[in-house]
Amino acid sequence: MGDNKRKHDRVEALNLLSYVTLDPDGKAWNQGMGRTLNISETGLQLETHEPIDTKYILLISIGIEDDLIEIKGKVVYANRGEGKMFEAGIEFIQVNKEALVVLKKYINEFNKQFNV
Numbered sequence: 001m002g003d004n005k006r007k008h009d010r011v012e013a014l015n016l017l018s019y020v021t022l023d024p025d026g027k028a029w030n031q032g033m034g035r036t037l038n039i040s041e042t043g044l045q046l047e048t049h050e051p052i053d054t055k056y057i058l059l060i061s062i063g064i065e066d067d068l069i070e071i072k073g074k075v076v077y078a079n080r081g082e083g084k085m086f087e088a089g090i091e092f093i094q095v096n097k098e099a100l101v102v103l104k105k106y107i108n109e110f111n112k113q114f115n116v
Helices: 097-113
Strands: 016-022 028-039 043-048 057-064 067-080 086-095
Touching: 028 097, 043 067, 057 086, 057 097, 067 097, 086 097
Parallel strands: none
Antiparallel strands: 016 028, 016 057, 028 043, 043 086, 057 067, 067 086
């Protein structure tokens, strides 16, 4: 197994989300639904029914507990997942302060609950 080069630990999380794909010029191409497989302060692993090309930027809306947060991220990898599912690694490129507060709180509570 390779070394973990991430700045922040990811926690396993199953949160529903919606997304809009943007091309490099900022034009919206597609929208869809998915769920997180894991999440950190700087990125997430996304599971979807449709593949997402690495050329896209995503506008993501994630439901975390009672909060809905908006994040912009770039697709850094895309793979076939289990069964008929697809997985994509998303690196956050724009997170507002309120969303970051919610993310940090969620991750801290997860770590406390599971003694990570």
